[in-house]
Amino acid sequence: MTAILVRKLLRDVRPALIVVCLVLFVFATFWVKITQRVTVEIAPVFESVGRFVGDKNLFQDLLFKGPGKVSQAALGWGDLNFERPNDFLAMGMLHPIVLTLCVVWAVGRAAGAVAGELDRGTMELLMSQPVPRNRLIFAHFLVDLIVLPTICLAFFAGTQFGLAIVGDFIPDYTMLKSLKGPGGRTISFPTPENPQPLAVSGLGEFTGLMNTFSMMFAISGITMTLSAVGRSRGKVTGYAVLIVVVMFVANTIGQLWEPAGIVRPLTLFFYYQPQKAMLDGNWMVDVGKAWSGAPSVSGAITLLTMGTVGYLLALRTFTRRDLPAPL
Amino acid sequence: MADPLLVAENLTKDYGSFRALAGLNVNIAAGEVVGLLGPNGSGKSTALRSLLGFLKPTLGRATIAGFDCWAEGVEARRRVAYLPGELRLYETMTGRRLVTFLGQLRGDVPGLEVDALAKKLDIDIDRPLTHMSSGMKRKVVLLAVLLPKVPLIILDEPTNTLDPTMRDELLEQLKAAKARGQAVLFSSHVLQEVEAVCDRVLILRRGELVHIQEMSELREGRAVSARITGTAPTSGPGGEALPTDAITDGRLSLTYRGALPALLEWLARQPLADLKIEPQGLTPIYRRFHG
Numbered sequence: 205m206t207a208i209l210v211r212k213l214l215r216d217v218r219p220a221l222i223v224v225c226l227v228l229f230v231f232a233t234f235w236v237k238i239t240q241r242v243t244v245e246i247a248p249v250f251e252s253v254g255r256f257v258g259d260k261n262l263f264q265d266l267l268f269k270g271p272g273k274v275s276q277a278a279l280g281w282g283d284l285n286f287e288r289p290n291d292f293l294a295m296g297m298l299h300p301i302v303l304t305l306c307v308v309w310a311v312g313r314a315a316g317a318v319a320g321e322l323d324r325g326t327m328e329l330l331m332s333q334p335v336p337r338n339r340l341i342f343a344h345f346l347v348d349l350i351v352l353p354t355i356c357l358a359f360f361a362g363t364q365f366g367l368a369i370v371g372d373f374i375p376d377y378t379m380l381k382s383l384k385g386p387g388g389r390t391i392s393f394p395t396p397e398n399p400q401p402l403a404v405s406g407l408g409e410f411t412g413l414m415n416t417f418s419m420m421f422a423i424s425g426i427t428m429t430l431s432a433v434g435r436s437r438g439k440v441t442g443y444a445v446l447i448v449v450v451m452f453v454a455n456t457i458g459q460l461w462e463p464a465g466i467v468r469p470l471t472l473f474f475y476y477q478p479q480k481a482m483l484d485g486n487w488m489v490d491v492g493k494a495w496s497g498a499p500s501v502s503g504a505i506t507l508l509t510m511g512t513v514g515y516l517l518a519l520r521t522f523t524r525r526d527l528p529a530p531l
Numbered sequence: 532m533a534d535p536l537l538v539a540e541n542l543t544k545d546y547g548s549f550r551a552l553a554g555l556n557v558n559i560a561a562g563e564v565v566g567l568l569g570p571n572g573s574g575k576s577t578a579l580r581s582l583l584g585f586l587k588p589t590l591g592r593a594t595i596a597g598f599d600c601w602a603e604g605v606e607a608r609r610r611v612a613y614l615p616g617e618l619r620l621y622e623t624m625t626g627r628r629l630v631t632f633l634g635q636l637r638g639d640v641p642g643l644e645v646d647a648l649a650k651k652l653d654i655d656i657d658r659p660l661t662h663m664s665s666g667m668k669r670k671v672v673l674l675a676v677l678l679p680k681v682p683l684i685i686l687d688e689p690t691n692t693l694d695p696t697m698r699d700e701l702l703e704q705l706k707a708a709k710a711r712g713q714a715v716l717f718s719s720h721v722l723q724e725v726e727a728v729c730d731r732v733l734i735l736r737r738g739e740l741v742h743i744q745e746m747s748e749l750r751e752g753r754a755v756s757a758r759i760t761g762t763a764p765t766s767g768p769g770g771e772a773l774p775t776d777a778i779t780d781g782r783l784s785l786t787y788r789g790a791l792p793a794l795l796e797w798l799a800r801q802p803l804a805d806l807k808i809e810p811q812g813l814t815p816i817y818r819r820f821h822g
Binding site (some may be wrong): 324326330332334523 | 606608617636638
């Protein structure tokens with residue numbers, strides 16, 4: 205019976221899943237191209253000009269002052285260096301488009317799981333069959349375990365496809381040669397004579413995307429709890445988005461303003477650090493930064509736990525509640 | 532009555548301080564067709580939803596084939612096929628896919644009988660549901676309800692949106708279900724169709740079961756209405772004293788259960804200006820509670 209439900213639920217999400225996977229695939233492919241442009245054509249120029257004036261990090265420091273620092277903090281780019289292709293690739297997993305798509309998918313699907321069925325009135329037909337209520341929640345759990353990794357793999361495949369088609373990342377200093385000083389004087393910027401390709405590998409992204417999967421699963425679990433209580437998909441979506449946005453804002457404020465940092469471990473975005481997993485293979489999140497003395501925890505496991513607790517609460521609620529007539 | 536298939540004992544459902552269903556006590560035996568009557572808000576749907584395990588009773592319990600409808604809902608529903616009053620379907624499916632999906636959830640894979648019944652109900656079940664009218668959709672779900680030969684069929688206003696021909700076909704199907712030994716419980720607003728197929732009728736008012744009518748009693752009865760021009764009779768066709776309210780303002784109204792010749796002979800002796808004899812229907816009984 206679970207297999208029948210899972211097949212039906214997968215058929216239901218198939219069109220939207222194809223669209224989301226395609227969008228992420230295309231985004232990831234473009235992100236590789238953007239990474240190449242930035243790390244090969246822009247960053248080397250900034251670096252050479254910086255070296256020329258005696259400060260290698262001049263432009264990077266300038267960029268991340270003021271609003272740049274805010275966006276860097278908000279998006280979790282704290283330790284990333286956009287001169288390194290792998291670092292810039294990692295930013296793709298933190299890009300607003302990716303985050304928004306992940307949140308919309310996780311919230312939308314979970315909100316439709318129970319509240320949506322009640323809202324549409326199809327729950328009545330389904331539950332009049334000899335289907336245990338816990339099987340329905342379990343089927344949704346299994347669908348998450350199939351669909352969320354598929355979404356992550358689409359992103360990963362997009363990156364690999366992009367890396368395969370854009371070629372080597374060889375720094376290009378051509379632009380510097382055309383730069384003229386006052387009076388049309390030629391400036392001799394310090395550039396390497398035979399630039400070597402920059403090291404780039406998207407394989408680490410697979411590790412980072414496990415964190416992305418965990419984040420989506422956590423959001424799905426939280427929304428599933430609300431869905432199991434509610435009867436209107438719209439309301440459940442609204443509350444879930446509100447919770448996610450509040451967490452995002454709280455985490456960002458906590459990053460920018462130290463006294464507010466104490467709230468960060470209460471938000472799921474504190475544990476979403478795919479760039480660390482991708483670049484350093486480091487899964488641990490230092491909770492001690494916000495709560496002194498607290499031990500480090502695995503970000504992915506914490507997020508998976510949040511999602512699982514959400515599903516368990518949904519299971520408990522849904523098996524005990526009345527199923528009201530369609531609105 | 533044989534062992535009851537469905538038993539409701541003091542089945543009560545409150546929504547906050549509002550009592551939607553108040554202490555429903557009823558038994559339904561295998562092969563019995565029972566109608567549930569009452570206006571909107573009388574508790575019909577609450578009763579049906581409680582029997583299906585959608586609602587947790589505030590008090591009391593209901594069982595189907597001995598299985599508690601709430602605590603053992605899956606086993607109870609295994610023995611029930613249900614047609615919802617308000618149909619909302621998976622619109623992306625075709626009729627056939629929906630019937631197959633619902634059948635698979637019961638552990639059945641519907642076979643050739645699907646096409647035979649679809650032909651009888653005059654539906655093209657290979658069309659997407661989204662392209663079907665509400666009547667066609669109802670027929671698709673009716674098909675899914677009639678296919679599994681479960682002990683109990685529960686129908687919530689089943690003839691809504693059906694054309695007269697299909698309404699007759701449905702009533703025939705219900706009679707066939709009864710002949711197979713299946714029990715049927717259905718709610719309706721249409722008294723004629725309830726009269727046509729039911730063995731028993733339950734009338735609900737504001738959540739309370741206010742009347743149980745055996746239809747066999749009703750079918751034996753005749754409603755007599757006449758205008759009397761002379762001396763009013765004091766005794767009825769069987770020699771019994773007439774009730775005090777049988778004659779009002781020169782109009783005789785009585786319900787007669789007995790042999791027709793005796794009634795006609797008695798009427799022939801009365802000073803009548805006009806006369807109407809008709810089978811006793813549910814209407815006067817229903818009006819007594821929902822006038």
